[in-house]
Amino acid sequence: MEPLVRLQAIACALPQINIDTDQVLPARFMKEPRVLPAGYATYLFHDLRRAPDGSMRAEFPLNEVKNLGAGIIATRRNFGSGSSREAAVYALVDAGIRCVLAPSHGDIFAANAVNNGLLPARVADEEMEVLLDLLAPGGVRMDLDLEACKVTVGACSFTFTVDAVWRIRLLNGWDEIDMTRRYAGDIAAWCRRDHEVRPWAQLPEGQGHPARSPAGLA
Amino acid sequence: MNDRDAATMSRRTQGHATPRSLFEKLWDSHLIASREDGASLVWVDRHYLQEGAFHAFQKMRAKGETVARPDLTVAIADHYVPTRGRSLPIAKVGPHGELARMMDQLDANTREYGIRHYGMNHPWQGICHVVGPELGMTLPGTLVVEGDSHTSTHGALGAWAFGVGASEVAHVLMTQSLWQKPPKRLRVLVGGRLAHGVTAKDLALTVVARLGADGATGHIIEYAGTAVRALSMEGRMTLCNMSIECGARSGMIAPDATTLDYVRGRPFAPRGGDFDRAADDWLALASDADASFDREVHLDAADVVPTVTWGTTPEDALPVTATVPDPERIVDATKANHARDALDYMGLTPGMRIRDIAIDRVFIGSCTNARIEDLRSAAVVLAGRRAQVPGLVSPGSTLVKTQAEQEGLDRIFIAAGLEWGGSGCSMCVGMNGDILEPGQRCASTTNRNFKGRQGRGSRTHLMSPAMAAAAAVAGHLVDVRDLDRGAA
Numbered sequence: 001m002e003p004l005v006r007l008q009a010i011a012c013a014l015p016q017i018n019i020d021t022d023q024v025l026p027a028r029f030m031k032e033p034r035v036l037p038a039g040y041a042t043y044l045f046h047d048l049r050r051a052p053d054g055s056m057r058a059e060f061p062l063n064e065v066k067n068l069g070a071g072i073i074a075t076r077r078n079f080g081s082g083s084s085r086e087a088a089v090y091a092l093v094d095a096g097i098r099c100v101l102a103p104s105h106g107d108i109f110a111a112n113a114v115n116n117g118l119l120p121a122r123v124a125d126e127e128m129e130v131l132l133d134l135l136a137p138g139g140v141r142m143d144l145d146l147e148a149c150k151v152t153v154g155a156c157s158f159t160f161t162v163d164a165v166w167r168i169r170l171l172n173g174w175d176e177i178d179m180t181r182r183y184a185g186d187i188a189a190w191c192r193r194d195h196e197v198r199p200w201a202q203l204p205e206g207q208g209h210p211a212r213s214p215a216g217l218a
Numbered sequence: 219m220n221d222r223d224a225a226t227m228s229r230r231t232q233g234h235a236t237p238r239s240l241f242e243k244l245w246d247s248h249l250i251a252s253r254e255d256g257a258s259l260v261w262v263d264r265h266y267l268q269e270g271a272f273h274a275f276q277k278m279r280a281k282g283e284t285v286a287r288p289d290l291t292v293a294i295a296d297h298y299v300p301t302r303g304r305s306l307p308i309a310k311v312g313p314h315g316e317l318a319r320m321m322d323q324l325d326a327n328t329r330e331y332g333i334r335h336y337g338m339n340h341p342w343q344g345i346c347h348v349v350g351p352e353l354g355m356t357l358p359g360t361l362v363v364e365g366d367s368h369t370s371t372h373g374a375l376g377a378w379a380f381g382v383g384a385s386e387v388a389h390v391l392m393t394q395s396l397w398q399k400p401p402k403r404l405r406v407l408v409g410g411r412l413a414h415g416v417t418a419k420d421l422a423l424t425v426v427a428r429l430g431a432d433g434a435t436g437h438i439i440e441y442a443g444t445a446v447r448a449l450s451m452e453g454r455m456t457l458c459n460m461s462i463e464c465g466a467r468s469g470m471i472a473p474d475a476t477t478l479d480y481v482r483g484r485p486f487a488p489r490g491g492d493f494d495r496a497a498d499d500w501l502a503l504a505s506d507a508d509a510s511f512d513r514e515v516h517l518d519a520a521d522v523v524p525t526v527t528w529g530t531t532p533e534d535a536l537p538v539t540a541t542v543p544d545p546e547r548i549v550d551a552t553k554a555n556h557a558r559d560a561l562d563y564m565g566l567t568p569g570m571r572i573r574d575i576a577i578d579r580v581f582i583g584s585c586t587n588a589r590i591e592d593l594r595s596a597a598v599v600l601a602g603r604r605a606q607v608p609g610l611v612s613p614g615s616t617l618v619k620t621q622a623e624q625e626g627l628d629r630i631f632i633a634a635g636l637e638w639g640g641s642g643c644s645m646c647v648g649m650n651g652d653i654l655e656p657g658q659r660c661a662s663t664t665n666r667n668f669k670g671r672q673g674r675g676s677r678t679h680l681m682s683p684a685m686a687a688a689a690a691v692a693g694h695l696v697d698v699r700d701l702d703r704g705a706a
Contacts, residue, residue: 016555016556016559017552017553017556018431018432018530018531018556020531020666020668022666022668022669022670022671023668023669023670026670026674027647027648027649027671028648028649030270030649031298031316031319031320031649034273047669047670047674052656052674052675076552077432078431078432078435078465081431081432081465081531082367082462082666082668083366083367083647083666084365084366084367084381084382084383085270085383086273086365086383086384086385087273087384089383104432104435104465105435106432106435106465107435107436107465107466107467108367108380108381108382108383108462108467111382111383111386112383112384112385112386115383115385115386116385163399164255164256165253165255165256165257165397165399168255176385176389176397177281177283177388177389177392177393179397180259180389180392180393180395180397183250183251183259183395186250186251186259187250187259187261187393187394187395190250190251190261191261194261197247198247198359198499199492199495200357200488200492200493200495200496200499201263201357201359201360202289203263203264203289203290203292203355203486204486206342206353206355206485206486207485207486208485209340209341209342209485211334211335212328212329212334212335212336212337212340213325213335213336213337213338213339213340213343214339214340
């Protein structure tokens with residue numbers, strides 16, 4: 001995972017509440033394989049960005065020429081609520097977004113984001129309103145400093161919050177699985193103990209039906 | 219005191235002088251290790267997989283890893299399974315070609331790693347969140363995850379259950395564990411008892427409206443109180459299912475006699491003396507009398523009435539007797555803008571009566587409301603009546619389908635003019651092609667009324683199965699209690 005320490009990028013304002021992951025990535029694209037480098041970028045906000053005939057909606061902020069190449073999104077509360085689809089994060093990351101600033105994010109979205117090097121940074125409601133006003137003209141550049149938990153637009157700085165564990169992971173680009181490997185001994189010891197304490201927690205062979213569907217009837 | 223009792227006692231009291239909540243007991247019993255920075259590694263007892271797991275298998279292979287505990291992993295095809303024509307082989311080309319590819323992929327991945335798999339035509343196939351509890355795979359006191367946000371459903375049994383993304387699915391595949399931070403604890407206490415004609419779905423929508431779509435973000439919810447205790451397991455699952463709609467990754471209810479009666483005798487549940495021993499452990503999970511919570515919300519069940527959504531987030535829920543909000547009369551500018559945008563998308567006029575909203579379709583199904591009790595409550599309304607609009611009934615599992623057919627419910631639905639389909643996620647998420655036309659309006663027993671959720675341009679109104687059935691009969695949203703009185 002690529003570390004994120006500092007970032008200078010265009011910040012695009014999406015002044016809506018409750019942008020759920022169905023808006024970030026509509027369900028019908030989820031069966032597509034993610035082939036990098038383009039990945040899921042073209043599906044990002046698909047039905048918000050595009051009219052039913054496929055043409056780009058000029059009024060959607062990310063479609064404005066000034067916001068081309070944006071690396072940060074600033075939005076209102078509850079971004080990424082709803083479905084656990086990590087594909088929503090893939091769409092953002094594949095489109096070059098490294099940070100979503102919002103007063104709140106869906107819990108599963110935020111965890112998925114960190115697992116893909118995308119920063120879910122929280123900015124208080126009132127400050128977000130000021131920030132959205134500053135970004136309204138479009139094409140506004142923002143400096144992001146994850147060590148200081150600070151974003152700067154022109155002369156204005158705003159502090160954001162992010163979970164301390166996540167901040168360290170993002171700063172270092174650590175994959176969780178690499179950390180977990182160091183706990184293999186703890187896991188094995190825990191399993192042995194758990195067998196005694198919760199024997200009922202094992203999953204036996206079920207009674208009545210085979211473990212798989214008949215071949216060819218998947 | 220015999221040995222078993224002594225062991226139980228020591229497990230209950232070991233090092234825990236301070237009172238603990240249900241969640242804290244679940245946390246403690248799954249804790250493998252804690253890091254200095256506050257992250258903790260917890261053990262996963264049950265890992266369900268659906269067709270979307272292909273990303274996770276890909277990540278696992280990229281790491282050169284394998285599945286740590288295939289015996290605790292269960293794959294069930296639900297998101298992409300067709301609801302029609304399942305007795306025939308699915309054509310690999312044409313409109314169902316992509317569905318076949320998704321299901322084949324799950325079959326191949328699970329075959330390679332020796333994971334049990336209930337595919338489209340297995341008698342135990344169904345929606346994971348219906349099948350897990352119904353087979354006795356999900357047990358009280360277990361930690362359950364799946365790459366699906368409605369995994370919160372399983373919390374109804376007194377399990378710690380939550381949805382995860384593909385990276386976490388991969389992590390569980392590789393290690394059978396996950397890193398977690400202790401969430402905040404919110405207790406929703408519902409006193410009194412739900413009135414006749416008012417269901418767990420109405421309670422769930424009322425809770426979401428009260429808390430807001432992000433009102434419980436960062437929290438787990440424990441539901442308690444007399445009205446929750448009085449719910450059947452089906453009702454409890456509906457309630458826990460919707461926890462994620464107010465932002466809580468998990469919802470849970472302490473195990474009690476209702477839970478034990480539900481679990482006993484299911485295919486994977488412990489038997490005989492093993493069950494009794496487990497039951498002791500499960501009943502001990504209930505929150506201690508003086509356990510503390512970060513927040514508490516009190517509701518009176520008597521205030522809960524049949525509830526429907528009018529907007530594009532589940533928090534946009536109101537009593538069916540109410541009128542659609544008027545954005546001009548909402549003081550908060552952001553909320554007013556949301557209402558304006560939602561009403562525009564939904565094609566509704568500010569101030570109109572909710573009961574005057576005409577519908578085009580009905581959908582009865584999903585992990586929220588497609589268990590046997592849900593189908594019965596819809597069938598009671600539809601018996602001897604005709605639906606004014608087309609609709610689809612998709613049972614929550616193949617076992618539910620079989621049981622419903624034995625009870626004759628399928629004939630009631632068909633006689634009313636509705637379609638009786640196979641089991642899967644179907645029109646709740648539309649991935650299998652069961653979608654509305656743009657602009658069509660659906661009375662739906664599902665969990666999300668997001669823009670485009672049931673197909674691009676779809677308009678979804680969430681409600682209980684009885685309310686959806688009543689809307690089918692009336693051709694517009696209606697108070698099921700009025701239909702009972704013959705006043706619709």
